[in-house]
Amino acid sequence: MSFKPGDVNLGDPDQLLEVGLPPHEYLAVLRREAPVHWNPAPAKPIGGAFALDKGFWVLSKWEDVNMASRETDRFSSWLGGPLIYDPKPDAPAGSPYALDGIRSGLMGKDHPEHTAYRKLVSAGFTPKNIAKLEPMIRLHAKRIIDGIRDADDAEFVFQVAAELPMLTLCEMMGIPQSDWHQFFTWGNQVAMVEDPTIDALQVNMELWGYCQSLVEQKRKNPDGSMLSNYANKEIDGERLTDAEINMFCVTLAIAGHETTRNTTAHVIRLLSEHPDQRALLLEDLPGRLPNAIEETLRYSPPVVQFRRTATCDVELRGTHIKAGDKVYISYASANRDEDLFEDPDKFDILRSNADQHLSFGAGAHFCLGSTLARLQLRTILEELLVARPQVHVSGDITQLRSIWFNGMLEMPVQFAAAEPVGL
Numbered sequence: 001m002s003f004k005p006g007d008v009n010l011g012d013p014d015q016l017l018e019v020g021l022p023p024h025e026y027l028a029v030l031r032r033e034a035p036v037h038w039n040p041a042p043a044k045p046i047g048g049a050f051a052l053d054k055g056f057w058v059l060s061k062w063e064d065v066n067m068a069s070r071e072t073d074r075f076s077s078w079l080g081g082p083l084i085y086d087p088k089p090d091a092p093a094g095s096p097y098a099l100d101g102i103r104s105g106l107m108g109k110d111h112p113e114h115t116a117y118r119k120l121v122s123a124g125f126t127p128k129n130i131a132k133l134e135p136m137i138r139l140h141a142k143r144i145i146d147g148i149r150d151a152d153d154a155e156f157v158f159q160v161a162a163e164l165p166m167l168t169l170c171e172m173m174g175i176p177q178s179d180w181h182q183f184f185t186w187g188n189q190v191a192m193v194e195d196p197t198i199d200a201l202q203v204n205m206e207l208w209g210y211c212q213s214l215v216e217q218k219r220k221n222p223d224g225s226m227l228s229n230y231a232n233k234e235i236d237g238e239r240l241t242d243a244e245i246n247m248f249c250v251t252l253a254i255a256g257h258e259t260t261r262n263t264t265a266h267v268i269r270l271l272s273e274h275p276d277q278r279a280l281l282l283e284d285l286p287g288r289l290p291n292a293i294e295e296t297l298r299y300s301p302p303v304v305q306f307r308r309t310a311t312c313d314v315e316l317r318g319t320h321i322k323a324g325d326k327v328y329i330s331y332a333s334a335n336r337d338e339d340l341f342e343d344p345d346k347f348d349i350l351r352s353n354a355d356q357h358l359s360f361g362a363g364a365h366f367c368l369g370s371t372l373a374r375l376q377l378r379t380i381l382e383e384l385l386v387a388r389p390q391v392h393v394s395g396d397i398t399q400l401r402s403i404w405f406n407g408m409l410e411m412p413v414q415f416a417a418a419e420p421v422g423l
């Protein structure tokens with residue numbers, strides 16, 4: 001199919017399911033012909049918890065996505081929030097679907113509030129503290145893989161990929177084991193913001209109420225968990241408010257879950273589609289796995305975009321962006337920018353600059369969980385590919401209907417070697 005700018009509406013989840021999610025061929029046309037492109041609001045409602053009734057500028061070049069992520073004075077996360085959606089007029093004040101609720105989270109703040117808040121929550125995510133979690137993460141990963149050690153087949157997304165991120169979060173936050181299953185269900189549901197069948201507001205209120213009661217418990221019985229520290233400790237004389245702690249829990253339930261799960265699934269999907277790359281990887285699994293993960297993040301980012309809002313008039317590549325305009329920063333496109341990545345549509349686990357992808361963002365809002373995500377991905381994939389090196393996709397994949405996440409709802413796999421094509 002040959003595209004021209006305007007042929008695909010990046011705000012229409014149904015069209016994306018048809019043309020490709022992310023629509024890489026279309027994004028290549030934008031980079032070439034309209035690197036700062038006006039995408040009007042989609043004609044029909046997107047469904048789910050948000051509306052999308054205003055159009056936006058799409059930035060598709062790596063340099064521009066990087067610049068807009070870093071130049072927080074001109075491209076704000078606070079003004080319109082970091083999500084490309086528009087709040088519905090009836091979204092309850094303070095909820096994660098109303099602008100004031102979004103702004104109370106870390107992602108929805110600008111400097112100096114963002115810097116102060118990030119300092120308070122970042123202690124749990126330093127490389128030193130994340131390294132301490134490795135034995136716990138390894139234990140869970142081994143148990144998950146033990147569950148499929150003798151299996152012939154499985155549904156990969158929920159049976160294998162989803163568990164580790166959620167269990168890690170439960171452990172880090174000090175959630176009692178009896179509540180893990182419930183937290184897992186909430187986590188799955190809050191990430192599906194465009195699913196009209198889920199009452200996202202209700203789920204969020206339940207999750208919010210649960211976090212609140214947990215914070216109270218941690219005040220009575222501190223246990224050294226991350227949540228307990230947030231609830232009890234002052235950092236430089238500052239303490240997080242209950243609303244900030246609760247909003248941070250909701251953020252983690254979305255940000256720390258869907259993303260790592262889908263990247264795990266994308267690695268297996270891509271190895272199935274590229275047997276030569278699987279062979280290369282298995283020749284030296286510990287040595288090559290970290291770069292294979294970076295290349296997967298570049299090639300198939302689990303989060304395809306975030307939003308900024310222009311704080312002033314901006315001239316970019318000859319196009320005038322007005323103060324107040326919405327700006328869509330396309331990680332999916334930036335990661336395939338031919339100015340930076342040679343042969344960008346090739347999946348190459350030995351690519352020397354794979355880690356220059358922007359899948360974790362850039363600048364002040366750079367993903368707080370990147371070290372944790374990389375550790376989880378390395379651990380589960382090592383365990384899996386040692387135990388079941390030939391795991392491969394064996395049927396149709398069901399993609400998540402979303403303009404935000406490049407996710408999967410179902411991916412059937414078999415564990416024995418695939419039959420060579422043609423035999």
Ligand code: HEM
Nearest residue numbers: 082106107255256259260306359360361365367368369373
């Ligand atoms: C492969 C996995 C992941 C990907 C691709 C990813 C992607 C991203 C991106 C693109 C941003 C930047 C948002 C912006 O600029 O507006 C971000 C921010 C963030 N991520 Fe991740 N993420 C991942 C895993 C995680 C995990 C495991 C956690 C925590 C458990 C986490 C927590 C956060 C938080 C708290 C922020 C907000 C940082 C801030 O605003 O200062 N992420 N992530």
